[in-house]
Amino acid sequence: MSDKERSSQSNVKKYYKSTGFCSFGIGSEAAEVEVKDGKILRIRPLRYDSKYDTGKIRKWKITARGKTFEPCKKTPLGPFSYVYENRVYSPNRILYPLKRVDWDPDGERNPQNRGKSKFVRISWDEAAELIAKEIKRVCEKYGPTAVLVQGDGHGETKAVHGPHGCHLALMNLLGGCTVQARQPDSWEGWYWGAKHAWGQDPVGQGRQANLIKDISEHTTMMLFWGCDPETTPLGWGGMSASRLCFWFRELGIKIISICPDLNYAAAVHADKWIPVLPNTDAALQLAIAYTWITEDIYDKEYVATHTYGFEEFKKYVLGEEDGVAKTPKWAEKLCGVPARIIKALARKWAKEAVTIAHCNGGSYIRSCYSTEPGRLEVLLLAMQGLGKPGTGQLKFFEWQLFGLHDQNPLPRSEVLPSVEGAYRGAVLEPPEKGQFIPKTLIPKAILSDEPISWYGVTLAGMPKEDQFNEYRYPEVGCSEVHMIWSDTPCWTVCWNGGNKWIEALRSPKIECVVVQHPWFENDCLFADIILPINTKFEEEDISVDILNGNYNLVLYEGQCVEPLGESKSDYEAVAEVAKKLGLYEQYTQSKTVKEWIKTGFEKSGISDRISYEEWLEKGYYIIPPAEDWENDEPGFSPFYKDPENKPLDTPTGKIEFYATGLAEHFPDDKERPPVPHWIPYGESHQESLQHPRSEKYPFLIVSNHPRWRVHAQLDDVPWLREIPTCKVKGPDGYLYEPLWINPVDAKALGVKTGDVVKIYNDRGWVLGGAYVTERIMPGVVYQDHGARLDLIVPGESDRSGSNNLICPTNTTSKNCAGEVTSGYLVGVEKVDVEALKKQYPEVFNRPYDARYGVDQAAWIIGGDE
Numbered sequence: 001m002s003d004k005e006r007s008s009q010s011n012v013k014k015y016y017k018s019t020g021f022c023s024f025g026i027g028s029e030a031a032e033v034e035v036k037d038g039k040i041l042r043i044r045p046l047r048y049d050s051k052y053d054t055g056k057i058r059k060w061k062i063t064a065r066g067k068t069f070e071p072c073k074k075t076p077l078g079p080f081s082y083v084y085e086n087r088v089y090s091p092n093r094i095l096y097p098l099k100r101v102d103w104d105p106d107g108e109r110n111p112q113n114r115g116k117s118k119f120v121r122i123s124w125d126e127a128a129e130l131i132a133k134e135i136k137r138v139c140e141k142y143g144p145t146a147v148l149v150q151g152d153g154h155g156e157t158k159a160v161h162g163p164h165g166c167h168l169a170l171m172n173l174l175g176g177c178t179v180q181a182r183q184p185d186s187w188e189g190w191y192w193g194a195k196h197a198w199g200q201d202p203v204g205q206g207r208q209a210n211l212i213k214d215i216s217e218h219t220t221m222m223l224f225w226g227c228d229p230e231t232t233p234l235g236w237g238g239m240s241a242s243r244l245c246f247w248f249r250e251l252g253i254k255i256i257s258i259c260p261d262l263n264y265a266a267a268v269h270a271d272k273w274i275p276v277l278p279n280t281d282a283a284l285q286l287a288i289a290y291t292w293i294t295e296d297i298y299d300k301e302y303v304a305t306h307t308y309g310f311e312e313f314k315k316y317v318l319g320e321e322d323g324v325a326k327t328p329k330w331a332e333k334l335c336g337v338p339a340r341i342i343k344a345l346a347r348k349w350a351k352e353a354v355t356i357a358h359c360n361g362g363s364y365i366r367s368c369y370s371t372e373p374g375r376l377e378v379l380l381l382a383m384q385g386l387g388k389p390g391t392g393q394l395k396f397f398e399w400q401l402f403g404l405h406d407q408n409p410l411p412r413s414e415v416l417p418s419v420e421g422a423y424r425g426a427v428l429e430p431p432e433k434g435q436f437i438p439k440t441l442i443p444k445a446i447l448s449d450e451p452i453s454w455y456g457v458t459l460a461g462m463p464k465e466d467q468f469n470e471y472r473y474p475e476v477g478c479s480e481v482h483m484i485w486s487d488t489p490c491w492t493v494c495w496n497g498g499n500k501w502i503e504a505l506r507s508p509k510i511e512c513v514v515v516q517h518p519w520f521e522n523d524c525l526f527a528d529i530i531l532p533i534n535t536k537f538e539e540e541d542i543s544v545d546i547l548n549g550n551y552n553l554v555l556y557e558g559q560c561v562e563p564l565g566e567s568k569s570d571y572e573a574v575a576e577v578a579k580k581l582g583l584y585e586q587y588t589q590s591k592t593v594k595e596w597i598k599t600g601f602e603k604s605g606i607s608d609r610i611s612y613e614e615w616l617e618k619g620y621y622i623i624p625p626a627e628d629w630e631n632d633e634p635g636f637s638p639f640y641k642d643p644e645n646k647p648l649d650t651p652t653g654k655i656e657f658y659a660t661g662l663a664e665h666f667p668d669d670k671e672r673p674p675v676p677h678w679i680p681y682g683e684s685h686q687e688s689l690q691h692p693r694s695e696k697y698p699f700l701i702v703s704n705h706p707r708w709r710v711h712a713q714l715d716d717v718p719w720l721r722e723i724p725t726c727k728v729k730g731p732d733g734y735l736y737e738p739l740w741i742n743p744v745d746a747k748a749l750g751v752k753t754g755d756v757v758k759i760y761n762d763r764g765w766v767l768g769g770a771y772v773t774e775r776i777m778p779g780v781v782y783q784d785h786g787a788r789l790d791l792i793v794p795g796e797s798d799r800s801g802s803n804n805l806i807c808p809t810n811t812t813s814k815n816c817a818g819e820v821t822s823g824y825l826v827g828v829e830k831v832d833v834e835a836l837k838k839q840y841p842e843v844f845n846r847p848y849d850a851r852y853g854v855d856q857a858a859w860i861i862g863g864d865e
């Protein structure tokens, strides 16, 4: 049956939506949503030929080694797009405004009970009035900077209805606030480290332009180093990265995966898996450099012409600086990779055209001192002539990040569209008025009685020189924080040291916590007032899809279904508060949603290609690839060919083995010295098997981006929860977050698959469901991050396995405000659930449905009215 027949026969309406989770104003994975009788029927790929004749779209084509790679005929949706209707209709949806029962703005506020006490329904009018009153009171008493706005985070792609930051727009009208600056989570090691070796603003990963063509033609070996293109592109972008993996293999390119877990791409694509202990990559890298130097198999000519400070580095590698030669034997004990494998890898690398592939780099660049492996990777690439055909660093997804052609390894599009009003800007720029606090330092800022200071605005995209500027909180003339307004309530499950966040959220200094969110989960438990937010399917909007890897698109997103309960979009929710403050006209700029969509279209970059009316009618517009894309110089090729005239953005214009900027500004920093070092532990962190703490906590934990979630999102999707690697069913029927354990360790611990285990350190404990497998190396355990909180003792323990609660609180290193969320020490032991049930009866008897997790009824009084 044709599309047309089907829609007319069965009364099915079709809409287009961008279904990835990147938000930040850049959508992905344009999908078709079929709606029948006011309910979502299914979500499926947008087929490029359903409305357009495919012949009309100029296709791009990569031809290499006698084979051809082309875009597919539909958007390459990942699994999360298909299952999202589960999320829309989840019983965890918040359907009306809520207030914590024992929070009384005119009496006792009981901050100590956040996370313990329940909620009652209130009206929108009451909720908006309460929030407006609190804002006025706090601003009058302390000034507007007493309000902390948390408005960053990933989420649904929304533009007019901005998933994050609408409240910031309102607070700016009130004279400012304190803004949470989101540190460059995805890129810590590149941002704080690699940038000082090769420049590469905005985020520190290498220039990407036209790399896929270059790799297809010239690369002979790829290192998937902390890289799982079969998992992390699922968050946004979908299956394009997976298709590319198959393409590279078809071309005969060898693939080597270097990671502690045999991740999904390693399992499917790798010719060899080299297991490495978490956060010990620096030792492996130094031993590779040692082998190249001592066997004289690196590009000396390139090092002489394209780099700076090699002699200092060489001294350190050979042991002339500290008396320790960084031999493969030396590294073997530290990183767990046998010396013979290190040597073989080094020799092979020197012979082949090697590209290192990452998505963002994994826990390799999100652990303690991640600046060091981040920089060392650049130096290794330099030693083999970075920029030669087929060599470089590929970023496997997020093509065109920040709307930059330089960030796109795929064929360049004629236009890089963007939309007005998208992502209302809470994190992409320093605050207009007021002060800011880096996200990683918020608990410290709230809990400390002394002012605190740090370096850098810390926002992804800031130039590296900003890392030399010192900032403080409270800023001169600004207040301490006394009220929190969050539209991203997942601090506890996504950020550093979650238990400290809980302590901060319960601090008596914090008089009011407002949260707006579609689902009752995570930090919502710690709110005083909660506003119910709807999903994008319940609103009309505009979006772009620039991350799917085929073609860029601009979508008109029709409203598919009515808002559930009394939910509103973030934009509309904040508008309710604006009304009470007399700021509605200013807040909306007197524009209706339709007018915002029209403005968005006009500024998107396609308005001279298609009329507004036609675009509305068709529902999307596909942008063709640029005609001359094949001429784009790939990656570092311009620098390789002409370092004098195409210098890098470092102080010397060259790749810096000795970072001159760091030497000038932080000459005595032992945790990020000018030449990158192997730093197992130091002042900021003691999370190494080399440190005595490991006697008590003998395992290193890997906490990846979740295979079956996007961070804190999607943990209540039944279609995912029934997958055996998504959840492990405990003896009590509860679905626990899997903890992968090697059979050798499992035997020693007396643990088998399905047992409930406790994962602990001096910061608390969480539970997990043992999953015994050789896919994780001995001495290491692996549990994904972001499980939906199910607290046992708030601030101490959790049943769901939300391991960020117990990850380090300190930042990357003394002068780097990045997160450390993986590669730290834990102990593991088997637990008796029956005994726990007796000890914590209230927790273990909470209303629970295995398909969705904890029932709202555990928290909301009269929830089913």
Ligand SMILES: Nc1nc2c(c(=O)[nH]1)N[C@H]1C(S)=C(S)[C@@H](COP(=O)(O)OP(=O)(O)OC[C@H]3O[C@@H](n4cnc5c(=O)[nH]c(N)nc54)[C@H](O)[C@@H]3O)O[C@H]1N2
Pocket: 152, 153, 154, 155, 156, 158, 162, 163, 164, 185, 186, 187, 362, 363, 366, 487, 488, 489, 490, 494, 495, 516, 517, 518, 533, 534, 570, 703, 704, 705, 710, 711, 712, 713, 784, 785, 786, 803, 804, 807, 821, 822
């Ligand atoms: N252990 C560990 N931790 C990590 C990492 C790691 O590798 N390991 N990686 C880090 C990285 S790179 C990242 S990016 C962060 C991710 O951290 P975040 O970006 O903070 O996490 P998300 O869960 O993607 O989304 C934020 C919140 O927004 C909500 N949301 C989605 N759509 C909407 C909407 O329309 N309106 C409102 N109001 N809310 C919405 C989601 O439900 C969620 O609660 O985690 C970091 N933490």
Ligand SMILES: Nc1nc2c(c(=O)[nH]1)N[C@H]1C(S)=C(S)[C@@H](COP(=O)(O)OP(=O)(O)OC[C@H]3O[C@@H](n4cnc5c(=O)[nH]c(N)nc54)[C@H](O)[C@@H]3O)O[C@H]1N2
Pocket: 154, 185, 186, 225, 226, 227, 228, 231, 232, 233, 234, 235, 236, 258, 259, 260, 261, 263, 264, 276, 277, 278, 279, 280, 281, 358, 359, 360, 361, 362, 363, 364, 702, 703, 704, 705, 706, 707, 708, 709, 710, 711, 822, 823
């Ligand atoms: N399904 C899904 N997709 C996502 C996300 C999600 O939450 N879920 N999040 C999105 C976001 S915001 C980001 S930043 C990206 C993240 O993309 P990445 O940073 O690439 O993802 P990670 O899962 O953190 O890590 C990738 C791999 O690194 C390896 N690894 C872990 N620790 C180490 C180590 O110490 N050394 C080495 N060599 N390897 C290690 C693991 O094998 C892991 O599979 O993904 C995005 N896409």
Ligand SMILES: [Mo]
Pocket: 185, 186
């Ligand atoms: Mo990220």
